[in-house]
Amino acid sequence: MPAAKVFGAATFYSMLSTAPRGAHIVRFCEDAPCHVAGGRAVYDAIRTTLGLEPGQTSTDGKWTFEMTSCIGVCGVGPVMMVDDDVYGNVTAERVVEILRKQ
Numbered sequence: 001m002p003a004a005k006v007f008g009a010a011t012f013y014s015m016l017s018t019a020p021r022g023a024h025i026v027r028f029c030e031d032a033p034c035h036v037a038g039g040r041a042v043y044d045a046i047r048t049t050l051g052l053e054p055g056q057t058s059t060d061g062k063w064t065f066e067m068t069s070c071i072g073v074c075g076v077g078p079v080m081m082v083d084d085d086v087y088g089n090v091t092a093e094r095v096v097e098i099l100r101k102q
């Protein structure tokens with residue numbers, strides 16, 4: 001199989017990566033319903049708490065922070081995920097609590 005085909009698949013699917021990721025993947029929904037529900041404050045809290053910008057991995061290898069499109073639970077926005085766990089009605093205050101559990 002040509003390397004270009006493998007690279008194309010690896011860069012198309014968000015579950016795959018061509019660079020090392022952290023032990024925990026934090027995803028924040030960036031779509032409009034979550035945004036209007038107060039997502040900006042949650043986004044800022046994740047960035048501040050992790051000390052990461054979207055797409056970055058912490059130097060200790062514990063965290064990777066990514067943005068995601070709608071994950072289908074808009075009714076409980078703002079929404080974030082940590083690995084396979086989905087958290088709804090997230091507030092800036094809850095971000096620290098959610099991340100501390102990992």
Ligand code: FES
Pocket residue numbers: 029030031032033034069070071072073074075077079
């Ligand atoms: S817009 Fe955020 S879960 Fe749908």
